[in-house]
Amino acid sequence: MLMNDLIMPQRALLLLFLLAFSVAAERSSASAADRPNIVWIVSEDNSIHYLEHFFEGGAPAPNIEAMATHGLTFNNAFSNAPVCSVARTTLATACYGPRIGTQFHRRYAMAPMPKGLRMFPAYLRDAGYYTTNNSKKDYNAVEGQGVWDASSRNASWRNRPQQDQPFFHMQSHAQSHEGSLHFNRAVFENDKTKTDPNSIQLADYHPNTALFRYTHARYHDRMLDIDAIVGKTVQQLREDGVLEDTFIFYFGDHGGVLPRSKGYIYESGLHVPLVVRVPENFKHLAPTANGTRLNGFVSFIDFGPTTLHLAGVKVPSQVDGKAFLGKDISESAINARDVSFGYADRFDEKYDFIRSIRKGKYQYIRNYQPYLPDGLNNNYRYKNLAFVEWRDLYNAGKLTGPAKQFFESKPPEMLFDCETDPHQINNLANDPKHAKVLAELRERLQQTVKGLPDLSFYPESYLAENAMQNPVAFGQHHKQEIAELVDIADLSLVPFEQAKPALLAAIASGDPMKRYWAAMTCTAFAADAEEITANVKPLLKDDALIVRMRAAEFLGRIGKINPQTTLIQIVNTTQNSVEATEALNSIVWFRDFFNDKYPVKRSDFNPVSDGADVDDRLNYINGIPYPPKGAKGKARKQRTTKSKKP
Known part of the structure; x- marks a missing residue:
């Protein structure tokens, strides 16, 4: 009896153990099955304006529209930056570029990831996902280890070692890239487009020419190609039996790609198409019924957190974005989101x-x-014949109204009603009826750039030498100074007489960055600030070359000096090629937009620093087509001192 008494409890314990193990295994299996796959299909360089699903006059896209029928359309999705490397780094990091030092296209120095943060696919991989990228990265930040299981032109979810393993796959397609519009005149004259150029609705700011209509029609054809690719990817997932386990995101990586879109911070550069196909087996993670159009604002800082949240993976606290799909996210919460921040450098x-x-x-x-x-x-921009024609028409005095604005100085602030003025040609900043809206948004932006803080209030040449070892720490260490620089910059938003005392104080400051911003603010005021010319002239001999540069801009703009003398001297003496590029930017502005008052020639230059951007500017000045024949393409580099610790 005693032995039986001992054996029976042991058997009971064994049965209980086996039962518990079985339940745990079921839970583990259920947990794995509860994790959806996620696929990003990314088309390069297209805003909402080229798809009929989003914008009247856009190209038809039956496959993308079919995704919308089985999912959600986001009417207000935004890239935070209007160009590839900055936008894609924002996607990968879920962080604002100006906060972490990744805001310049393309980087002179790779920014480290913020302390304790990894690119978001690494967290999926840690959670058991098979992560693949095919294949564009274009990061301005150091990728780090463990982000992708595979990243190449052969990378695919189909290569995962266990076919029941959940996956995240990102696929980029260059058929819609800006380069697809770098055709020559023979193509324009002889190659017909599928889309009738006469059916094209041009933007209000574009000249109505045969070349612009052809260029636009040719891009519609590229969107037809993208739509076919989307359909093919959906079919592959269906063939693999995983379509109804997979969230499919289709979106453009930023705006584009006709003139005044890619690279520019207007809606044409930032407002991207986003459609998410919701799988039948995970429709409980969607906030509303398929076929719904959502009006809430989502931007690229949010895409990574959303993907993590859908996968049930904790979103790191260091990111700037917030999930917009997944458990406990309602339709009303999404539609309540109504703000997006953009940046262009x-x-x-x-x-x-x-x-x-x-x-x-x-x-x-x-x-x-x-x-x-x-x-x-910009040499790459002007490989597009439509850009060249637009500039030629301007130089010939044949442009009027909105088409002329692209080649004129801009006001310090602009306000657009994107519903009534989708092409953004009517600036409401000086309209008394919109004074309240202007003040509210001005304050919101001021709070944003101070709060990040925004590193671009230092010139890139300074950041390259002083901040890139740890941009986030540098920003936090200099947060108060950045706020003071913002205030100096914003003096240009008030009448000059009101700004004058603070401007004079900044000019006389012992801080070179305050003198730098004081000079730029004077340039913004132009002739209104002429009365303080005598205060600015000493800055032409400032110890900081970047301050000399900005002083020369102001004095040249108001016609007090030939600015090219100072600017050329900076190019020829600085050891920092970033600084040389900054000066060359001003040199080209003075050469091209002041009625031949400030000419320069290639023989004026003998720079001691080199790099691709310096070469590009000098080749342009020399009249050499881009890219020059036989060019191998120099790396973007600069001769600087080693980045200093913040």
């Missing part, structure tokens, strides 16, 4: 510094270098 050799806030139907744009026209030369 250097694009290859072309500098500008612009920030935007889109809230509701209004977009507020802050031009921190308003004197620089959008049409300032």
Whole structure:
């Protein structure tokens, strides 16, 4: 009896153990089955304006529209930046570029990831997902280890070692890339498009020419190609038996690609198509019924957190984005989101510094270098014949109205009603009826750039030498100074007499960055600031070359000096090729937009620093077509001192 008494409890314990193990195994299996696959299909360089599903006059896209029928359309999805490397780094990091040092296209120095943060696919991989990328990365941040199981032109979910393993796959398609519009005149004259050029509805700011209509029609054809690719990917998932276990995101990687889109912070550069196909087996993770169009704002900082949340993976606290799909996210919560932040800085050799806030139907744009026209030369841009024709028409005096704006200086701030003015040609910033909206959005943007803080309030040449070892720490360490620089920059938003005392104090400051911003603010004021010329002239001999550069801009703009003398000297003496590129940006502006008042020639230059952007500017000045024949393409590099610790 005693032995039986001992054996029976042991058997009972064994049965209980086996039962518990079985339940745990079932839970583990259920947990794996509860994790959806996620696929991103990314078309390069297209905004909403080229798809009929989003914009009247766009191309038909039956496969993308079929996805929408079986899923959700996001009417207000935004890239935070209007160009590839900056936008894609925002996607990978879920962080605002100006906060982490990844805002310039393309980088001179790779930014490290913020401390304790990895690119989001790494967290999926840690959770058991098979992560693949086919194949464009174009990051401005150091990728780090463990992000992708495979990243190549052969990478596919089909290569995962266990076919029941959940996967995340990102597929980029270049058929719609800007390069598809770099055709020559023979193509324009002889190759017909599928889309009738006469059916095209041109943007209000484009000249109505045969070349512009052809270019637009040719891009519609590229969108037909993209739609076919989307359909093929959906079919592959169906053939593999995983379609109804897979969320499929289709979106453009930023706006584009006709003139005044890619690279520019307007809706044409930021507002992207986004359709998410919802799988039948995971429709409980969707906030509403298939076929719904959602009006809430989502942007690229949110895409990574959304993917993690759908997969049941914790979203890191260091990111700037917030999930917009998945468990416990309602339709009303999505539609309550109504703000998106945008940023545009250097694009290859072309500098500008612009920030935007889109809230509701209004977009507020802050031009921190308003004197620089959008049409300032960028070699890659002007490989597009439509760009060249547009500039030729301007130089010939044949443009009027909105078509002329692209080649003129911009106001410091702009406000657009994106519903009534989708092409953004009517600036409401000076309209008294919109004064309240203007003030609200101005304050919101000021709070945003101070709160990040926005590293671009230091020139890129300074950041390259001082901040890139740890941009986030540098920003936090200099947060108060950045706020003070923002205030100096924003003096251009008030009448000059009101700004004058603070401007004079900044000019006399012992801080070179305050002198730098004081000079740029004077340039924004132009002739209004002429009375303080004597205060600015000493800055031409400032210890900081970047301050000399900005002083020369102001004095050249108001005709007090030939700025090219100072600017050429900077190019020829600086050891920092980023600084040389900054000076060359101003040199080209003065050469091209001041009625031949400030000519330069290639023999004026003998730079001691080199790099692709310096070469591009000098080749342009020398009249050499881009890219020059036989060019191997120099790496973007600069001769600088090693980045200093913050």
